[in-house]
Amino acid sequence: MNYDIFNGDADGIISxxxxxxxxxxxxxxxxxVKRDIGLLGKLTEKVGLSKTDKITVLDISMEKNQTGLVKVLDAGVDVFYADHHRAGEIPTSKHLDAHIDLDADTCTALIIDKLLDGQFHYWAITAAYGDNLIAKGDKLSNLAGLSVELSEQLKELGTLINYNGYGAIVEDLHFHPAVLYTALLKYASPFDVIADNSSPFYxxxxxxxEDMASALAxxxxxxxxxxSIFELPNxxxxxxxxxxxGNQLANQNPKSAHAVLTENRDGTYTVSLRAPLSNKQGAxxxxxQFETGGGRAAAAGINALSKEQIGDFIKAVEAFY
Structure with missing residues (x-):
């Protein structure tokens, strides 16, 4: 059996x-959902794996999946792993094919793009835009000879795929990420998605x-x-x-960090932190530093931050930048 394990955001899906x-x-x-990253551990808890199985893991932190990864490697299962988040200690195993790049200006889809020699390069550019690597996406679009109009189309599609991944539970989403992936798989080019009036794009x-209009208020x-911190309701x-x-706020004011706090059902907050675009590190x-937090240098999050910890969070961010 082949298992494809991937983050539910634009980068994971497009990878x-x-x-x-x-x-x-x-x-x-x-x-x-995008924040559901302990996926390898969940698989090992539910499924008895054999040496004939193959696992592909994309765009989820190896550091957060160490236990599950070691377990499947010890069982002799071959694992292909590509990611750009915190990796922790990368296991040494003949069964692991790891492609980890922590550069703040890359994403998992761009790692895959290199491995495939740019075979689906427009999709990789779309993922870069979706992961808010706007300058990188613009550069790649320009090198690919795309007009401003076409690059803006890829930017919008990437943003929309990424938007679909956010939610506390899959019921919050418009498409389950697996359903969205399957729907997009029939399109060899992202431009084909936009050309099809019946595609998920519209x-x-x-x-x-509609949702952005509510946030902007x-x-x-x-x-x-x-x-700057913006608090959104439950x-x-x-x-x-x-x-x-959070990405839009970061793009509007690139010299400042931005955090969007969304109230959870238990009164804690889900935090989306964006480092200043002029200093894409530290997020x-x-x-x-917080129990349920993690991410990459330019963008990170906390799944459950208590109201009492907001002051500590502000101090941590402002002390760093």
Whole structure:
């Protein structure tokens, strides 16, 4: 059995999309909302794996999946692993094919793009845009000879796929990430998605515009020259928009860090932190100081931050930047 394990955001979906367009195989899809990253451990808890199985893991932190990874490697299962998040100690095993790049200007889909020699390069550019690597996406679009209009189309599609991944539970999302991946797999080019009026692009476009309008009406709860914090309510629209809203805020004011706090059902907050675009480092390290936090240098998050910890979070961010 083949198992494809991937993050439910644009980078995870498009990473797998490129691999399976290049090498179609029947597989069991394992994914979830963007913050559901302990996916390898969940698989090992539910499934008895054998040496004939093959596992592909894309765009989830190896550090957060160490226990599950070691378990499957010790069982003799071959694992292909590509990611750009905190890796921790990479196991030494003949069964592990690891492609880890922690550079703040890359994403997993760009790692896959290199491995495939740019076979589905437009999809990789779309993923870069979706992961808020706007300058990188613009550079790649320019090198690919795309017009501004076409690069803006890829930027919008990437943003919409990424937007769909945010939510506390899959019921918050417009498409389960596995369903969205499967729907997109029939398109060799992202431009084919946009050309098809029945594709997920148009449903996501309308929903995104509605949710973003609600977010833009929110005033900041904290604002300094180093950090702006926006608090969103415990509503499905707020959980959906939190990440891409944080990206938009970062793009509007590149010299400041931004955090979007979305209230959880238990009174804690889900945090999306964006490092200043002029200093894309530290976000993962800051969030990792808190029990449920993690991420990468430019963008990170905390799954459950108590109200009492907000002051500590502000101090940590402003001390770093």
């Amino acid at each position: 797998l999309l490129q691999l399976r367009l290049a090498n179609p195989v029947e597989s069991k899809l394992v994914t979830g 449903r996501l476009q309308n929903a995104y515009q 929110i005033k900041p709860d904290h604002q300094s020259d180093k950090l 509503e499905p629209w707020a959980r959906r928009i939190s990440g891409v809203y 993962g390290d800051i969030c990792s």
